[in-house]
Amino acid sequence: xxxxxxxxxxxxxxxxxxxxxxxxxxxxxxYASTGNNIxxxxxxxEVWLKGTASTADKxxxxxxxxxxxxxxxxxxEGPYFELTLxxxxxxxxxxKVFNQVSPTLTxxxxxxxxxxxxxxxxxxxxxxxxxxxxxxxSVCVDQRLNxxxxxxxxxxxxxxxxxxxxxGDN
Amino acid sequence: xxxGTERLRISQQSEGAYALVGEIDTxxxxxxxxxxxxxxEERSLHIDLAQVTFIDxxxxxxxxxxxxxxxxxxxxxxxxxISPSVEKLLQITGLTDHLHIAE
Numbered sequence: 001x002x003x004x005x006x007x008x009x010x011x012x013x014x015x016x017x018x019x020x021x022x023x024x025x026x027x028x029x030x031y032a033s034t035g036n037n038i039x040x041x042x043x044x045x046e047v048w049l050k051g052t053a054s055t056a057d058k059x060x061x062x063x064x065x066x067x068x069x070x071x072x073x074x075x076x077e078g079p080y081f082e083l084t085l086x087x088x089x090x091x092x093x094x095x096k097v098f099n100q101v102s103p104t105l106t107x108x109x110x111x112x113x114x115x116x117x118x119x120x121x122x123x124x125x126x127x128x129x130x131x132x133x134x135x136x137x138s139v140c141v142d143q144r145l146n147x148x149x150x151x152x153x154x155x156x157x158x159x160x161x162x163x164x165x166x167x168g169d170n
Numbered sequence: 171x172x173x174g175t176e177r178l179r180i181s182q183q184s185e186g187a188y189a190l191v192g193e194i195d196t197x198x199x200x201x202x203x204x205x206x207x208x209x210x211e212e213r214s215l216h217i218d219l220a221q222v223t224f225i226d227x228x229x230x231x232x233x234x235x236x237x238x239x240x241x242x243x244x245x246x247x248x249x250x251x252i253s254p255s256v257e258k259l260l261q262i263t264g265l266t267d268h269l270h271i272a273e
Contacts, residue, residue: 035195036197071226071227071228074196121265122238127227131263135262
């Protein structure tokens with residue numbers, strides 16, 4: 001064999017296995033703002049995640065993000081929160097939580113995304129969004145003038161989801 | 171029945187030693203506070219986390235509260251057999267260097 005041989009995609013020396021990941025329908029659900037529904041939301045998202053071909057580790061990350069954002073929504077004491085997950089194959093999942101804020105909490109400031117996890121590890125407050133930030137490509141929290149909040153995180157799945165394997169085996 | 175008990179179970183293994191089984195979040199974390207805070211602060215507390223399948227920042231908060239109350243009383247909170255999900259969260263929050271974790 002020529003030592004300078006550089007195999008191309010159609011080279012007979014290579015076998016290519018490709019698994020195409022198709023996009024699945026969005027997860028969209030509205031929940032009454034109760035603590036127990038946070039666990040319910042995680043259970044239902046866990047089922048949806050099976051269709052994303054993501055690794056178990058990434059699924060756990062996404063469930064943690066769902067839990068953190070949903071917890072913040074429940075703390076706003078509105079009537080409900082809306083949870084939406086979208087899969088953008090092969091590698092991205094967006095997680096969005098919308099909630100209204102109880103009128104009794106007017107003036108409540110939304111949790112800050114600027115808290116750094118290392119600043120005060122033993123602080124008893126304020127690490128939820130920082131955890132989301134650590135697990136995400138990006139996090140955005142938007143509060144409207146009426147107090148309604150939308151929090152959105154984008155997660156990159158492991159590159160293994162686009163399983164394009166090139167092996168040297170014949 | 172408290173719906174929270176469906177997702178989390180707390181069992182006492184011996185005096186000062188408890189095992190948590192299931193999920194720790196904002197809904198179930200208060201169960202840990204209410205039960206474990208009955209144990210005297212001046213005595214060390216051991217918590218087996220091997221069967222914790224999920225934990226979020228609410229769970230961390232209650233563990234930190236228990237840790238601080240015991241440190242203030244010259245005792246310890248010792249976390250044992252931490253599950254992978256617990257370990258990962260402790261690592262990303264920088265708490266592995268601040269809590270007592272048994273190998």
